[in-house]
Amino acid sequence: METEAIRMLAAGLAMGLGAIGPGIGIGILGYGAMQALGRNPEARGPIMTNMILAIAFAEAIGIYALIVAILIAGKILG
Amino acid sequence: MPKRSFLGCSVPLVVGVLLVFLALFLVSLLSGALGKSLLGDIGLPGWLSVPQPHPELPAGVVFHLLGFPITNSIIAAWLSIIILVGIFYAATRRVKLVPTRLQIMLESALGWLLNLCQEVAGEENGRRFFPVVATIFLFVITNAWLSLLPGFGSILITNAEGETVHLLRGANTDINLPLALALISFIFVEYWGIRSLGGRRYLRKFVNVGQFFRSMGQLVRGRLRAGLSGMFTGVIDIFVGMLEALSELVRIISFTFRLFGNMTAGEILLLIVAFLVPWVLVLPFYGLELLVGFVQALIFSGLTLVFATIAVTHHEAETA
Numbered sequence: 131m132e133t134e135a136i137r138m139l140a141a142g143l144a145m146g147l148g149a150i151g152p153g154i155g156i157g158i159l160g161y162g163a164m165q166a167l168g169r170n171p172e173a174r175g176p177i178m179t180n181m182i183l184a185i186a187f188a189e190a191i192g193i194y195a196l197i198v199a200i201l202i203a204g205k206i207l208g
Numbered sequence: 209m210p211k212r213s214f215l216g217c218s219v220p221l222v223v224g225v226l227l228v229f230l231a232l233f234l235v236s237l238l239s240g241a242l243g244k245s246l247l248g249d250i251g252l253p254g255w256l257s258v259p260q261p262h263p264e265l266p267a268g269v270v271f272h273l274l275g276f277p278i279t280n281s282i283i284a285a286w287l288s289i290i291i292l293v294g295i296f297y298a299a300t301r302r303v304k305l306v307p308t309r310l311q312i313m314l315e316s317a318l319g320w321l322l323n324l325c326q327e328v329a330g331e332e333n334g335r336r337f338f339p340v341v342a343t344i345f346l347f348v349i350t351n352a353w354l355s356l357l358p359g360f361g362s363i364l365i366t367n368a369e370g371e372t373v374h375l376l377r378g379a380n381t382d383i384n385l386p387l388a389l390a391l392i393s394f395i396f397v398e399y400w401g402i403r404s405l406g407g408r409r410y411l412r413k414f415v416n417v418g419q420f421f422r423s424m425g426q427l428v429r430g431r432l433r434a435g436l437s438g439m440f441t442g443v444i445d446i447f448v449g450m451l452e453a454l455s456e457l458v459r460i461i462s463f464t465f466r467l468f469g470n471m472t473a474g475e476i477l478l479l480i481v482a483f484l485v486p487w488v489l490v491l492p493f494y495g496l497e498l499l500v501g502f503v504q505a506l507i508f509s510g511l512t513l514v515f516a517t518i519a520v521t522h523h524e525a526e527t528a
Contacts, residue, residue, distance in 0.1 A: 186503075193469030197468075
């Protein structure tokens, strides 16, 4: 296959596969937070703060995948 | 019978506004790239279409100052510094007991940040971490929100080498600024840790050879079993210490890429949506960008706060 085709494929795969993990991770985080909120609605502040913090960690991984996709598609890498 | 109103506006006004939005949306659908690819070129005037965006990652150089290239993101960062300093100066020029509206706004923002710091880090540590954390938060959020105003990414200027570059670009989209902020956050976290716990005690978290040498001493004195098991734990301790040190350094990279990736992705998203359907459809994405800017500022400063809190707490398990 020609380089351009593989480049486009690589960029798409990088972003697509890289988004599976963070998506599932953030979903699990939300599930845990909802459960905790249901059991103890008064602890809403700390639960939300910690959930947002943990979601940021998970989301950063997805952003790494996006950066790799941009670098490949923009011909900056390879 | 009371007149029906939506959000305080009368029904004809709301219907009129909705019709205008619908007309704008239809025109932009036809003139944008989406409409052009579906329906072909109808012949609407050229100024209704947006040129295809070419996002480039390195920031374009606008001029040179004393040998340093001044890029468009540096100019944007200067702009946000001027705005921040100007607003805070204007609000605190004559601090009154009965505050003016600007003073109330800024006091409530700073009070919220101080509350956040003290909630996470405790009373006195929160007050100690507050300046750096609040500065990082305000700087990142000003950069992020300022880059949504018209003028960022649309004013073109020709620089000394003859290339056309944008005059202003969101400061967070240049990788150097998130890197600088991440380094500052790293340096401050280590500084606070060393200041609170004392140099040797803080660095003992990373170079954890105490258990290893203690167990060697036990071996020499003839207590084989205790010595060997202690040596095993000692090796694990050293390894864990090295991993901790590595994770501190990797934190810099993850801070940088989190902020840079979110902001650049948002900028590219806005450019592409504006290219596809120029007018009404961009509004929800602007809302998303506002939210993302706020959340990323909160995450950056909040993570700095959390890591600083971890760095200054005594390791109760080690000091048993």
